Amino acid sequence: MPMNKGPKDRSAKCTVRRSVHLAALVSALATTGVVVLAQSEPVDPRVEGLTFLGEPVLASQVMAGQQLYADNCASCHGASLEGQPDWRRRLDTGRMPAPPHDDSGHTWHHSDRMLFQITKGGVGAVVPGYESDMPAFGEDLTDAEIAAILVYIKSTWPERQREFQAEVSANDTGG
Secondary structure: OOOOOOHHHHHHHHHHHHHHHHHHHHHHHHHHHHHHHHHOOOOOOEEEEEEEOOEEEEHHHHHHHHHHHHHHOHHHHOOOOOOOOOOOOOOOOOOOOOOOOOOOOOHHHOOHHHHHHHHHHOHHHOOOOOOOOOOOOOOOOOHHHHHHHHHHHHHOOOHHHHHHHHHHHHHOOOO
16 A cells, blocks of 8 residues: 655755755855856956056056156145146246146156156256256155056056057056
8 A cells, every 4th residue: 555645754855955055155155256256356456557667557556646646746736636836937047847747747758768857857867957847756666656656647647648658658668
């Protein structure tokens, strides 16, 4: 005589099936989560179309550079990178005022290497004997901090100036 399975037996089978289905669902969701995380943006994304000394620039470098610029450069070059008034005319001292670093100035005419050298060693590092009110920052800022400031400045330029400056940098042979 066949055994009649009662409600308890059917309930146990349903519980087992639900557990198996739930485990499969959890596994599928976990796998999907891993795939999504692997395809998501990095924690510190690159800034599209911006390099420094040929290397990609990270958003964190731009943010750090903005603060470093405010702390070390804005007092002369302006909070908005506008430079000192009448920056093309010599001061009474015979020295030039601080130029703008926005697209109205000439900073974007120079290579990354030259801008780095000027910031680290002063204008005299690239033009021996030139007297300038701009100090050399090599003893006060690390190379990474100088690079961050320059990256921030570059990040403010329109595409045309960025492209021009990238070409100047690419063609700079270090001479």
